[in-house]
Amino acid sequence: MSAPFARMPAVVSEISPSYNLHDACFEDEPENPPHADALIPVTVSGYGMPVIPTEQQELVHHYLYNVLPIQYLLADPSISRFMFRLLQTNSVARDAACVLSALHLQHTRYNSRMLNIDFNFKRLESSLLCPNRPYTEGDAMAGLHIVSTFLFNGGRGPWDLYLDIASQYVTSVLHDPNFYGPEDVLKRCSDSTRFIIKTTMWFDVLASVTTQQVPRFLEVYRLLFGHAGGAYIDDPLSGAEEISMLPVMGCENHIVLAIAEISNLAVWKEGQRRRGCLSVPQLKKYLDAPGTPPAVHPPRPARTAPASTRTGTAPTWRRRTRRSRSGGSDNDIFRASARVYLHTVLSGDYPSCPEIMASVAETLECLHQVPTNMPSVSRGVVRSVVFGICISGCLTDDPRQRTFLLKMLETQQGESVGNVSEVRALMESVWARRENSQGRPRDLLLLV
Structure with a gap:
């Protein structure tokens, strides 16, 4: 299996473009970044905690300081506490975070630098892809990190194998007899387990759009x-x-x-x-x-x-x-996009269907509310809702709507990593096929 940064055939997905990392707008490091110790929560950096190997310390620092805050844009900053604890105590989770961190460095400031991603990824493969293995919390987080590396690099590759690892762990937790049910699990489990469960469920829902399979955790x-x-x-x-x-x-x-x-x-x-x-x-x-x-x-x-x-x-x-x-624009856009998806399923992907036209117009109305005078906010919202942009773009024949959606994607084009270019290419391919009367394109659900 190839490393996640290689151009891969097979599964094409944005499981989501709507997910915060998927069109990953990674920033360069500040000129004077804080010392690594400033990133280590006091409560988990005391005496007796495992020491991160010297050869991985720089990548861990870069991950915590540069990648994590934008990998999960909406998460509380306290996420760094349990994330660092996992990186300290679980070598597989740490290897996966280092792969993601190294990939980011390779795409941005350190393009000419060899970071040996191949070696780390092969080590991860041998650790994670073992049949009949009971997965731990660290394994699940590692699986989510690897899903992020595929999305970080455009969304191509066998991300489903690694999402399955996290899903198996979540299934084991949800069936733990010490809990009374999924609500009891989420209320009583640790912050890190709760985060893994929610992130895996979000991936599962949006992956179902791509794979056209019943969501694994529907019940x-x-x-x-x-x-x-x-x-x-x-x-x-x-x-x-x-x-x-x-x-x-x-x-x-x-x-x-x-x-x-x-x-x-x-x-x-x-x-x-x-x-x-x-x-x-x-x-x-x-x-x-x-x-x-x-x-x-x-x-x-x-x-x-x-x-x-x-x-x-x-x-x-x-x-x-x-x-x-x-009142958040992200949530409003998701709501309107869900209606576009619904009417596409009910009526087929016909842009002239009245219900589809109305739902696309509603989605664009929500997108127009994104504060363009605040670039940092607007870029974050766009990164979060590419799902809505993609499905609406594929289902509109209105030139003005198409132009508006393309301009929204262009706000991300200056970034060196992510899947925005894949989404734009899909939309333009759908438009071309429709205009050339090659039948109704079925690619729509392959990338959202």
């Missing part, structure tokens, strides 16, 4: 994020801080659940189509019939709901008119 999302029989796209409630996805991912719980349910619907619909038994009237009835076969009243026009799970049932989720209490 968990329903337990955690559903309430009163369903999740609501416009509901202001996100639950306790330990449960909320908003502080880490910028997306409220009910929207995370909505995207997962839409992916589930897409899988069900495609399965019906392949078997030659898809009935649109049946599908419409099924959308508003939680827990029953598709044979009940049709939905109201403004109401939407998910399809089957692996067992063929699902709760309903609906729109509400109240706005999110967060």
Whole structure:
């Protein structure tokens, strides 16, 4: 298997462009960076803690100071405490962070410097990709770091192998008999475990759009994020801080659940189509019939709901008119983008579909609210919501909308790493194929 910085075929993904690192806008180091000790939390740097090997100290310092703050833009700064503790105590997590750090250095200030990434990555492969191995918290964090390296370099490569490592660990924690269920896990587990669980779940939801598979933790999302029989796209409630996805991912719980349910619907619909038994009237009835076969009243026009799970049932989720209490542009864009995705699944990827046109317009209206007079803020928002830009761009034939979305992506073009160029190339390819009448492009869901 090639190292993550090599140009790879096979899986192409932005699992997300919407995820904060995916279009990674990595900055150069400040002229006078603080001493490495300033980055080491006092509570975990005392006597008796493992010492980071000398040959890795520079890369660990660079990771903590330059990469971590922008790898997870919305996370609380206290993340550095448990992250450093993991780097101290787990060699596999440290190796993975060093690979990511070295890759960043190679793309920015140290292009001519050999950082021996190949060797470190091969060592990681031999450590992590072992069959029938029970994975630890450090292994899970290492897997997430490696997913980040693939996304950091444009989103190509076998990222799914490493996401599976984190997913296996999360599964083991969620099934720990010492906890009463997923909510109890998130409320009682350590900060580092909670962060790994939330990050893995976010990757899982957005990866399902790329892979067109049912999200691995769909039932968990329903337990955690559903309430009163369903999740609501416009509901202001996100639950306790330990449960909320908003502080880490910028997306409220009910929207995370909505995207997962839409992916589930897409899988069900495609399965019906392949078997030659898809009935649109049946599908419409099924959308508003939680827990029953598709044979009940049709939905109201403004109401939407998910399809089957692996067992063929699902709760309903609906729109509400109240706005999110967060007021954050990231969350609003995710909400509007989820509607674009939903109507694409329901009606097909037809840019002239009225519901798709309205949802794209709503997404662009949210994007217009990004404060362009504050470059640091606007760049951070754009990095977080490339999912919305990509899916809206692929589903619009309006030249003005296309131009606006391209300009948003251009704000990231000066960066030496990331996947913005891949997203732009996809959008332009979709437009060209449509204009050349080569049929409806199916590439849309391969990159979001």
